[in-house]
Amino acid sequence: MALDGKVLVTGGAGYIGSHAVLALLDAGYEVVVVDNLVTGFAWAVDPRATLVEMAVEDPRIGEVVAEHRVAAIMHFAGSVVVPESVSDPLKYYRNNTAATRALIESAVAAGVPHFIFSSTAATYGTPARVPIAEGDPTQPINPYGMSKLMSEAMLKDVAAAHPLNYACLRYFNVAGADPQGRSGQSTLGATHLIKIAVEAAIGKRAHVGVYGTDFDTRDGTGVRDYIHVADLAEAHVAALDWLVAHPRESVTLNCGYGRGFSVLEVLDAVDRVTNRTLDRRMEGRRAGDPAELVADNAAILSTFDWAPKRADLDGIVRDALAWERHLAESGR
Known part of the structure; x- marks a missing residue:
């Protein structure tokens, strides 16, 4: 079953x-992007898509x-820095929860039938077990996770009242x-570990901070999937295909590989790939950081026509490093 219209990608x-836009275009979908360009870049939008500068x-x-x-609609726009959400929670409830509510209202008013929402493992908070399954308790320990969980709840309620299904x-x-x-x-001042590490590897940063060495993990540093x-972008295309094929069903699924690496293990991988020592x-510790977040990904593997193709830490680092070098060479 084909989609009767274009895909609107916020953010x-x-x-x-921007990667979801590429995956959609590569799969043959027509795409319009809505982005206020506060943290995004117009040059990051593939020219095959239409860009509208708007909140x-x-x-x-x-x-x-x-x-x-x-x-x-694929909704990515929002704020994503966990420590900032702790220090400025109202920003997150405005940019994530309130803005999502407004977007859902616009979708319902226009009769848009399918909605894909960019959520987060932060909805689980500090998990009772690892790996984490979708049915496990959702008890966010930071406003970022709560802002996303509130948006999930809105989608569930709206889908029960209107002809809209969601992922x-x-x-x-x-x-x-x-x-x-x-x-x-490409975001300046990004807080993602691999981004920071490859910036350090090419000299953009003097060092890499390891935030927390006393977690209850194998080496004391935080473990992430x-x-x-x-x-992930291809999982969104698979989600859209599934929603179109199952117009009366909705789903909430983890996106991960089911294997975690500690901060020190990630830095070791960067050392291997770059042949240098960071x-x-x-x-x-930073406020709002749980010790370990690893996905149980059985549900997404059994629901969507999707499977990981790039589940290799060194490969992830190599691609991140190549992009960082491209940014440096292009002056961005």
């Missing part, structure tokens, strides 16, 4: 959104939906860059 000029909560988004015959995809740690070098993580951004600075 499509950002890191994950997702702008009521004129309904005009964009009508003009472009939008039949599905909430709970990401674990997203990393890497497009293997073809078309996009990557790292998923390649290109695999300067590591041991620091105290």
Whole structure:
């Protein structure tokens, strides 16, 4: 069953959104991007897509939906830094929860039938067990996770009242860059470990901070499930295909590989790939960081026509490093 219209991608000029745009276009979908370009970059949007500079909560988004015959929305726009959410929670409830509510309202008013939401493993908080399954308790320990969980709840309630189905995809740690070098993580001051480490590897940073060495993990540092951004983007295309084929069903699924790496193990991988040793600075824990987040990914593997193609830590690092070098060479 084909989608009758275009896909609107919010935040499509950002890191994950730009990769989803590439995956959609490569799969033959027509795409319109809505992004306010506060943290995104117009140059990151593939020229095959249409870019509209606008905030997702702008009521004129309904005009964009009508003009472009939008039949599905992929919603990536929002704020994503956990420590910042602790120090500035209202920003996260505005940019994530309130803005998502406005976007869902626009979708319902325009009769958009399919909605894919960029959620997070932070909805689980400190998990009672690892790996984490979708049915495990959702008890966020930071406003970022709560802002996303509230948005999930809104989608569930709206889908029960209106002809809309949805997929909430709970990401674990997203990393890497497009293997073809078309996009990557370009945000200034990014807080993602692999991004920071490859910046340090090419001299953009003097050292890498290791935040927390006393967690209850195998080496005392935090453990995360790292998923390649290109695999994640392809999971979104698979989600869209599933929603179109199952118009009366919705789903909430983890996006991860089911294997975790500690901070020190990731830095070891960067050392291997770059053949150099990063300067590591041991620091105290950051607010809102759980010890270990690893996905049980059985549900997504059995539900979607999707399987990871790039589940190799060194490969993720190589792609991230290649993109970082490209940014440096292009002056970006």
